[in-house]
Amino acid sequence: MPEISRDEVAHLATLARIELSDAELDHLAPQLSVILESIASIAEVAAADIPPTSHAVPLTNVFRADEPRPGLTAEQALSGAPEAEQQRFAVPRILGDEQ
Amino acid sequence: MSAADLLRRSAAELADALASGETTSVELTRASLDRIADVDGAVHAFLHVDAEGALAQAAASDARRAAGAPASALDGVPIAVKDVLATEGLPTTCGSRILEGWVPPYDATVVARLRAAGLPILGKTNMDEFAMGSSTEHSAYGPTHNPWDLDRIPGGSGGGSAAAVASFEAPLALGTDTGGSIRQPGAVTGTVGVKPTYGGVSRYGLVAMANSLDQVGPVTRTVLDSALLHEVIGGHDPLDSTSIDQPLPDLVAAARLGASGDMSGVRIGVIRELGGEGYQAGVQQRFDEAVRLLVAAGAEVVEVSCPSFVHALAAYYLIMPSEASSNLARFDAMRYGLRVIPEGVENPSAEEVMRATRDAGFGDEVKRRIILGTYALSSGYYDAYYGQAQKVRTLISRDFEAAFAQADVLVSPTAPTTAFRIGEKLDDPVAMYLNDIATIPANLAGVPGLSLPAGLAPEDGLPVGFQVLAPALADERLYRVGAALESLLEKEWGGPLLDRAPALEGARR
Numbered sequence: 001m002p003e004i005s006r007d008e009v010a011h012l013a014t015l016a017r018i019e020l021s022d023a024e025l026d027h028l029a030p031q032l033s034v035i036l037e038s039i040a041s042i043a044e045v046a047a048a049d050i051p052p053t054s055h056a057v058p059l060t061n062v063f064r065a066d067e068p069r070p071g072l073t074a075e076q077a078l079s080g081a082p083e084a085e086q087q088r089f090a091v092p093r094i095l096g097d098e099q
Numbered sequence: 100m101s102a103a104d105l106l107r108r109s110a111a112e113l114a115d116a117l118a119s120g121e122t123t124s125v126e127l128t129r130a131s132l133d134r135i136a137d138v139d140g141a142v143h144a145f146l147h148v149d150a151e152g153a154l155a156q157a158a159a160s161d162a163r164r165a166a167g168a169p170a171s172a173l174d175g176v177p178i179a180v181k182d183v184l185a186t187e188g189l190p191t192t193c194g195s196r197i198l199e200g201w202v203p204p205y206d207a208t209v210v211a212r213l214r215a216a217g218l219p220i221l222g223k224t225n226m227d228e229f230a231m232g233s234s235t236e237h238s239a240y241g242p243t244h245n246p247w248d249l250d251r252i253p254g255g256s257g258g259g260s261a262a263a264v265a266s267f268e269a270p271l272a273l274g275t276d277t278g279g280s281i282r283q284p285g286a287v288t289g290t291v292g293v294k295p296t297y298g299g300v301s302r303y304g305l306v307a308m309a310n311s312l313d314q315v316g317p318v319t320r321t322v323l324d325s326a327l328l329h330e331v332i333g334g335h336d337p338l339d340s341t342s343i344d345q346p347l348p349d350l351v352a353a354a355r356l357g358a359s360g361d362m363s364g365v366r367i368g369v370i371r372e373l374g375g376e377g378y379q380a381g382v383q384q385r386f387d388e389a390v391r392l393l394v395a396a397g398a399e400v401v402e403v404s405c406p407s408f409v410h411a412l413a414a415y416y417l418i419m420p421s422e423a424s425s426n427l428a429r430f431d432a433m434r435y436g437l438r439v440i441p442e443g444v445e446n447p448s449a450e451e452v453m454r455a456t457r458d459a460g461f462g463d464e465v466k467r468r469i470i471l472g473t474y475a476l477s478s479g480y481y482d483a484y485y486g487q488a489q490k491v492r493t494l495i496s497r498d499f500e501a502a503f504a505q506a507d508v509l510v511s512p513t514a515p516t517t518a519f520r521i522g523e524k525l526d527d528p529v530a531m532y533l534n535d536i537a538t539i540p541a542n543l544a545g546v547p548g549l550s551l552p553a554g555l556a557p558e559d560g561l562p563v564g565f566q567v568l569a570p571a572l573a574d575e576r577l578y579r580v581g582a583a584l585e586s587l588l589e590k591e592w593g594g595p596l597l598d599r600a601p602a603l604e605g606a607r608r
Contacts, residue, residue: 009470016424016473017431018466019441019454028467031528035471038529039413042487045494052489053496055311055341056297056545057571062340076204080435091433092449 004033102130106267110176110324113270117164117175124157124164124175128219131177135221135268138603143243144253144263146182147190148222153177156219163217173327174217179269181260182223183230184315185304186210189220193306194228194238194256197430197437197460207304208339209273209315209332216331221269224259228462229427230280230308232256233534236525237464244521245288247561247600251518254284254534260318261288266603271328272318277308278415279514279538281316282550286513286564289552289596291581292318293325294538296571297545298343300329301336309422310341312415312542320597322551322581326354329574343572353575357582360590363397365580368506372408373537379516381556385563386512389553392587393580403505405498408540410491415539416532417475417488424472427465432456467528496544503570508580511537513550513564541568549577551585552596562596 009029013020020028074087083090105127108116116122132150139145160175169175180186183193185203187210192198206214213220227237235243235258243258245251246266253262260272261284274281276294285292293316300315307313317328329350336342369390374383394400431453432438441447441455461469475484502509514534524530541548546568553565565584569576589595 004474008474012470012473012477013466014454015477016469017428017450017453017457018461018469019458020466021458024458024466028463028470031467031526032470032474035416035467035528035532036474038532039416039484042410042413042417042491043483045407045410045487045491047490050490050493052486053492054489056492056496056543057341057343059341062337064337072204079204080201082432082436082438089434092447092452094449096448 004029004036102133105130106134108270109321110173110270110319111321111327113176114172114327118169124160124219125154127175128153128157128177128221131221131269138266139268141244141249141603142246142262142266142268143241144224144259144266144268145179145222146192146194146225146240146259149189149220152189153219153221160217160219169217171216171331173331175219176270177219177221178213179221179224179260179263179272180210180213181257181272181274182226183275183306184210184273185306186220186223189223191223191306192240193230194226194240195460195462195465196239197456199437201436205304208301208336210304212332218271218331224257224263224272226259227256228465229306229423230256230275230277231423231464231468233279233283233531234524235259236521237462239462242521245518246603247289248518250520251561252287252521254287254514254518256280257284257318261285261290261292264318264320265290265597265600270320271324273315273332274318275305275313275315276542277312278419278542279535281318282538282548282564282566283514283534285318285550287518287562289562289600290318290320291322291325291549291551292316293329293549293577294541294547295329295333296343296547296574298341299347299547299574300333301339301342303336303338307426309419310426311422312419320595322549322578322585323351323354323358325549326350326578348573348575350575350578354578354582357579358586360396360583360586362393362580362583365398365508366506367393367398367400367580368403368502368509369400370408370502370509370511371402371404372406373511377515378512379556381558382512382514382516382563385554385556386565389565389584389588390510393584396583396587401505403502403509405502405540407491407494407498411495411540411543412532412536414488414491414495415543416471417484418492418543420468420472421475421485422472424469424476427469430457430460436460464528492543495540499540499544499546499570508576509568511566513537513566517556517559517561517563537566546571547574547577549581551581554588554596555599
């Protein structure tokens with residue numbers, strides 16, 4: 001198992017949309033290495049012919065009748081929004097200036 | 100009847116007292132609220148107390164009883180709810196800054212069922228942030244203290260719910276268990292906690308950490324109380340696609356049957372891999388004594404081996420963070436919760452706002468798990484980690500299957516140690532993770548588990564937990580065996596273990 005480097009942690013944090021400071025990277029990167037080391041044994045355990053289990057109980061699709069039923073009102077849905085405008089979630093710009 | 104006397108009674112006894120007119124829900128609820136005011140400064144089990152709402156619900160309950168139409172056996176018995184369950188009109192923070200002040204516009208199904216059954220909701224209990232932890236120290240709002248020793252942890256993630264019932268602030272509480280978050284706090288606080296069969300209790304409105312492992316369950320002081328509460332919250336819910344569409348077994352009857360203490364014809368399997376090395380001497384001693392009591396009561400005991408359990412912790416720490424990293428993507432600063440505008444950035448983009456918000460809103464343990472999960476799911480590592488972990492999950496289920504062919508229930512210590520000191524393992528994640536070594540296999544296989552007090556470890560005088568595991572959908576076996584052991588132990592002790600917990604009156608932080 002490859003050790004997880006400080007740069008790799010920084011990259012993963014970017015993928016996970018978490019802005020980590022240098023101090024946080026110094027603190028978290030070595031801890032993550034230790035955690036990974038402690039679970040490394042897993043790679044050698046199960047043979048190829050063992051089927052994977054994603055859920056303990058077998059899942060099947062669950063359907064309901066396609067009939068309208070009450071949901072949240074717009075006011076309820078927006079009640080926790082950091083910012084709302086015209087019955088919509090107001091968000092920061094999505095695109096860059098050049099796009 | 101004095102308030103102190105009311106507070107120490109079990110929920111079943113309180114239900115009888117309400118039915119006979121000996122007390123009222125308003126009196127009970129007020130006694131709980133007064134107790135919270137007295138001791139929660141020291142214990143810090145609650146993140147939010149809803150005195151006004153609870154008393155209004157209590158008054159409504161008393162009106163129903165007066166009209167001869169109680170909504171359920173537990174109508175009027177107050178309850179505390181873990182802060183990971185959505186409660187309409189009450190803050191739900193999951194112990195995180197990112198949800199500080201969030202008030203959900205809907206109830207979790209289990210909360211709706213509490214309301215329908217008439218249980219006044221006292222407030223929301225403290226927890227490790229997003230249920231990630233085994234000590235409640237990872238709460239953004241400060242740790243909960245163990246009522247047995249205020250310098251020690253109450254377990255986690257549901258340390259608030261366990262401490263609330265252990266300190267007699269509430270007769271009942273709801274918890275959630277992803278890798279042991281109901282059972283391990285139960286063990287270290289001398290209380291009872293049950294993780295039902297996966298799918299046995301609705302997860303709708305439970306803020307998800309790991310969907311395939313999370314389960315809501317009862318947190319109480321007696322086995323019968325857990326059965327009563329389990330019957331209120333359990334059963335099929337069309338709002339949860341993983342909910343099992345069949346009736347619950349008769350749990351209360353099983354608990355009442357078990358209370359006779361007769362274990363004739365019951366086969367009990369002691370799991371070889373969950374004991375011995377790595378388990379505190381006093382924990383092992385109390386566990387062994389409890390097994391001997393069951394044998395004396397007529398149980399047949401066999402040793403069973405579950406060889407794949409040694410890999411359960413590793414599999415869990417791949418599956419859980421993988422699911423968590425995906426689930427927690429919803430905290431994006433757009434629709435609810437915290438929004439932090441990054442400093443020194445002109446006209447920041449949505450992505451920059453997201454990154455700044457998630458850095459400010461999440462604590463260390465949440466960041467560790469999100470990054471670990473992101474790593475385990477990335478291409479190139481997926482097969483080696485997540486794929487392997489899913490195969491180990493199959494092996495663990497097969498171990499359970501083989502063991503349950505030899506025994507009706509399996510038993511082990513709930514946690515390898517008694518409560519440790521606050522701060523002791525905070526920056527040593529791997530040491531923290533080991534607390535759940537005996538509880539995790541049940542979550543991976545979806546089988547139900549119960550923890551009840553087995554006594555105090557001689558070396559430190561702190562509670563030890565005894566775990567009972569049953570096959571999926573056979574939750575009633577937990578209650579039969581749990582209630583039997585409870586009555587056998589209490590006969591030896593001359594009363595409940597919690598009678599020996601220190602009084603908290605006057606304790607201040």
